[in-house]
Structure formats: structure tokens, C-alpha cells
Amino acid sequence: MKFSFSLVPTLPLREFGKIIRRAEAWGFDLVWIPDQGFVRDPFVSLAHVASATERIGFGIGVTNPFSRHPMQVARAMGALADLRNGQIVLGIGAGEKSMRDALGAPAGGFVESAREMIRAIRALFAGERLDVEAPSFVLRDAAMEFKPINHVPIFIASTHPDAFRLAGEMADGVIIGDVAEPDALRVAIGAMREGAEAAGRDPAEVQVVDWVATVCVESTEEAAHVRGLLREHVMRPTIGTMHKVTRESLGIEPDRGKAVRDAFRNSEPISAELVPDELVDRLTLIGDAETLARRIQEFEAAGVTMMGMRMPYAIARTYDFEVNLQRLAERVLPLVRN
Numbered sequence: 127m128k129f130s131f132s133l134v135p136t137l138p139l140r141e142f143g144k145i146i147r148r149a150e151a152w153g154f155d156l157v158w159i160p161d162q163g164f165v166r167d168p169f170v171s172l173a174h175v176a177s178a179t180e181r182i183g184f185g186i187g188v189t190n191p192f193s194r195h196p197m198q199v200a201r202a203m204g205a206l207a208d209l210r211n212g213q214i215v216l217g218i219g220a221g222e223k224s225m226r227d228a229l230g231a232p233a234g235g236f237v238e239s240a241r242e243m244i245r246a247i248r249a250l251f252a253g254e255r256l257d258v259e260a261p262s263f264v265l266r267d268a269a270m271e272f273k274p275i276n277h278v279p280i281f282i283a284s285t286h287p288d289a290f291r292l293a294g295e296m297a298d299g300v301i302i303g304d305v306a307e308p309d310a311l312r313v314a315i316g317a318m319r320e321g322a323e324a325a326g327r328d329p330a331e332v333q334v335v336d337w338v339a340t341v342c343v344e345s346t347e348e349a350a351h352v353r354g355l356l357r358e359h360v361m362r363p364t365i366g367t368m369h370k371v372t373r374e375s376l377g378i379e380p381d382r383g384k385a386v387r388d389a390f391r392n393s394e395p396i397s398a399e400l401v402p403d404e405l406v407d408r409l410t411l412i413g414d415a416e417t418l419a420r421r422i423q424e425f426e427a428a429g430v431t432m433m434g435m436r437m438p439y440a441i442a443r444t445y446d447f448e449v450n451l452q453r454l455a456e457r458v459l460p461l462v463r464n
Contacts, residue, residue, distance in 0.1 A: 127422070128156065128431065128432040128433070129435065130155055130185075130434050131158070131340075132437070139171060142166075142174070147178055148448070154459075156183035157184050160188065172184050176206060176209040176214075182213075184213065187301070187337075188217035188219035190221030192232055192233070196250070199247060203274070204250075204272065216280045218283065219303075232261065235261075236284065236286065236289065242258065243263070246260075248280070255268065281293070283303060285367075290314050290321065291317050291324075294325065295325040298331075299333035299334070300333070301335040301337045303338075303368075306338050306408055306410055306421070306425075307376055307408050308425060308427065309428075310372065311429065314372065318332055334431045338434070340412075340433070340436065340454065342453035353406045356406055358395070362389055365378065367390070386401065415453070419462045422462050
């Protein structure tokens, strides 16, 4: 299993790069930089990371087909691929609705928009000239004026079973969002495998990333504090935007799911009664090193090939991300790897 983490570029890039260099020394395999909000540009941030490190892989985790034009994404990722051989990844997801709304970005269904974006980017990487009239973008007799010298794998991030199938059909990897239960992971991975087999592909060719908030704690009091932060800041959008099939696979009853969705739409607080600790633990990884290692090994047995350990932006401002990252690297990763 490989280990990755996400880091939002809220710090000045030199400070940001120092954290990534330390994570590289600690043994992480890849860092994801999200294209969310209006913090420092993720593509520029990745260029700095590539020039400031030697071994660690790096990826956009994730951009989207609504606020980013495929030509601009292809140009940026093609240029970044010059800097590191085989260690750059492009993640594509639906993106944040608030960000898309602020930009007046086009609307559309994610699965078909992602399909069109991947087709366009791969054709542009191959040097093709395109005329495309897709719901979320247009290309008119357009081609890139260079070809990337290194391959850029494309991963699809979602909680939607049709997106999992699309990943199996045509992507290099799938990023399963906020699922921390082995049986629910098997449901998602099963959908990916359906898509791969229908397309005549070997499902084993598709990497599986489990993308979950992950915090290594030292006491039950610290665990309770972290669960409270996640409940307050993260559970509304996580459950509120999750596809119903994935919610059901996690054992979230329809009435509870509707109540959380309503709270998300109305910006209402989430109570411990509505989202109890045991439900928080089905969508996140919180615990001491031994607990986290055991759970990650269960995810690996379910088919996960890479952990995507994320610190949600909403709590990164109130919880020390770097301390958590070092705990994960020094205490959890060795237990899993051994």
C-alpha cells in the first residue's frame, strides 16, 4: 500500500514547500494539492513542490470540468510532467459548488462532464486537434503545441457509483471519498470493477485511493475533541453531498441523511444526536496508531491500494496539521508497512 496526504496551499509557498520536504523525508509517497476555494493556485503550488523535492509524487486532488477548461488543465499538467518522471497525477472531481457559483461556471452532470474532460485531455496529450462542443466546455480546432514527455495518470474522485464505473472504464485510478468502512469500500470498488470489466479492462490496473480525514490522537480526550471538530465543520458537506448509494452502504438511514442534507443546505449546526461518534468513525479515521494501522489494513484487504490521508481545510486552521502528519508517518505507517 502507498500513502498520500492532501495539503491546501494556505501558507506562503516557501513555508508550504518545507512541510512537503519534511513529509518526503518521513516516507510519504505522494502529496495531493486541491483545487478548491481561492487560495494559492494549485498548479503553481505543484510546480514549487516539484522543484523543492526529489522523490515524493504529487498530484492535483482534485480539479473539475466546470471551473477549469480541459485545455488549461492539459497545458499545466503537461508542463508539470516535465519536472518528474511518472510521479504526477491528475485528479478530477465535481468541485465545490460555492466555487463554481462564484465563477459563474457552467452546470452539468459530473459523470458525463468528467468523461468528456478525460477524453479531451488525453487527446490533447496525444497531439490531436479537437473540435468539441461539450456541456461544460468548447474546443474549436484546438491543439496543444507540445506533447508531455512523461505520462500523466488520471484519477476520478467521487462518491457516485456511476463515477466509480467510469473510473473502471477509462481512468488510471479511483478516489473514493469519505468512506472508512471495509464493506462500503467493497461496494464502491465493486462498481469500479463492473466498469472495468464492461470495457474489457483488468480491474487490477485501476488504483484505488481511500480519501478520508485521518487524525492520529494520543488520548480519548483528544479523540473526542477531533470528532467534535469534524462533526461541526465537515459532516454537513460530507454527508450532505454524498450519493445515496454510498450513504446507504455506510448504514446511514434515509431520514438521517435527509436531515443532514437539510442542515447542509440551511447552514444549520449538526448535533451529536444526529451524527453520533460511531457515524463520524464510519466516514473518518480517528484513533491511536494501533487503531489506525488496524483499520487501514482492513481497507487494504478490501482492495484499497493507496490511502489519501486528508486534513479538512475547515479544521486545519484549528488543528496542527504538521504535528498530525508527523504522527501518522512515524507511528502509523511503520505498523502498516510491517
